[in-house]
């Protein structure tokens with residue numbers, strides 16, 4: 213929409229590229245593909261060719277599945293790289309149901325331009341609120357999350373098959 | 376002669392607007408879609424306000440006027456590209472549809488079968504690649520392609536092997552939307568014709584600069600798209616020799632493309648109507664006609680010289696920035712004004728975001744030429760493209776923006 217933003221330019225850039233995002237981009241967490249894993253997926257952003265290969269390992273945590281590890285290898289922009297890194301911090305160790313709630317909250321954050329993000333659920337991921345203002349970049353921020361959701365669904369169903 | 380960019384800019388209302396909190400718009404994305412002059416916008420408004428009606432089937436004054444304007448646009452297109460007959464100009468939705476029309480129609484004609492070969496190039500836009508992949512899947516024909524050299528030219532040394540008695544179609548970009556490379560269509564067409572193959576040129580990037588004269592280009596079929604040449608979206612063109620259009624079967628069926636219809640079969644109208652099923656984008660055709668009037672009233676040779684100056688300056692300015700790699704020819708010879716590049720350590724999306732923040736609109740990604748990016752060993756790139764309304768200052772803003780991005784991401 214014309215004239216949506218009235219802040220000054222520098223402010224706009226910095227509202228998107230928060231320091232935390234740049235930190236994760238420069239020093240990504242949990243990066244690299246690790247063994248063993250229960251599911252591996254490869255997702256691509258067809259508009260720019262960014263891609264991610266992501267693995268999920270699940271474990272049994274007192275009768276309910278939990279995320280044991282998420283490892284990944286990705287090619288992409290600062291937003292997609294940082295988002296994947298933040299994701300791993302947020303979901304590793306969490307019960308799958310809780311981790312899915314985080315990813316739902318992240319999706320909501322990306323799709324509503326002015327919601328008040330819940331930092332208790334989203335942790336560091338709240339800094340991506342600025343990205344939601346740029347529709348073209350939302351897909352970048354979601355690349356890792358969509359891959360993680362897909363891989364987790366597969367990992368959980370493989371767990372159920374084994375049972 | 377001097378080319379008065381300031382005067383031209385006044386014709387494009389959008390160039391007055393600001394973006395991202397008050398910054399003047401610097402539009403360097405014309406290879407994606409060009410901006411529209413007032414004359415085109417007015418012509419379309421006038422159509423809707425004064426003589427909107429369906430064409431060819433309305434028996435009233437408005438219908439006559441609308442039909443005249445639509446067919447008048449066809450005549451303008453024909454003249455602009457040097458076609459010998461208006462009936463050689465088929466309106467489509469865009470160049471993608473024009474190419475699909477050819478691929479489907481050729482497939483249905485029975486001219487292509489197993490063992491036949493279709494030749495494309497590694498630098499094609501997906502629009503001039505995927506329709507041929509689909510045709511090969513339907514017919515069992517084999518898809519082959521020219522590779523691209525390191526400096527962004529076609530490897531013509533492969534022509535002898537690629538173009539042979541099995542070749543049925545050679546489909547190539549006249550000008551690459553990524554590299555800017557202008558391909559030697561007539562040279563390739565001469566070989567293809569000697570082998571009995573048809574030649575299609577994707578001229579989406581060359582027609583907007585007035586570079587196409589179909590009588591000398593050498594191609595049998597030429598496609599282009601209205602929205603890259605100051606015209607509206609929703610209208611494209613397929614040009615082909617009259618005889619070929621007569622031989623080819625229809626693509627889409629429906630109203631206006633028929634001669635007579637029975638319950639179990641139909642006969643078809645003569646070209647170009649044979650290929651124009653259903654109500655066409657009439658206002659868009661009128662808009663394209665106005666765009667052609669606009670371009671024809673300019674000195675397009677001077678406009679091209681101006682674009683070449685911008686390109687030359689941009690090539691030099693980007694060459695001077697450490698970490699920048701220019702994709703495609705390093706000089707301006709046989710090269711149009713699309714300029715794609717990578718910046719070491721900064722992703723194209725991030726470059727374009729920083730540029731956007733400064734009001735500079737460019738494109739980031741693979742620009743619908745994914746195989747080309749793979750061949751060049753880059754995942755994606757940023758593209759700036761210049762058109763007749765761009766200025767030297769805008770080129771400087773591009774270079775400044777790239778340096779800002781390098782600073783912002785800490786690579787310089």
Ligand SMILES: Cc1ncc(COP(=O)(O)O)c(C=O)c1O
Nearest residue numbers: 469470471500502552577579600
């Ligand atoms: C060389 C080339 N071919 C085909 C196309 C597709 O054009 P359209 O989307 O209008 O069909 C484009 C532009 O996007 C192009 O640059």
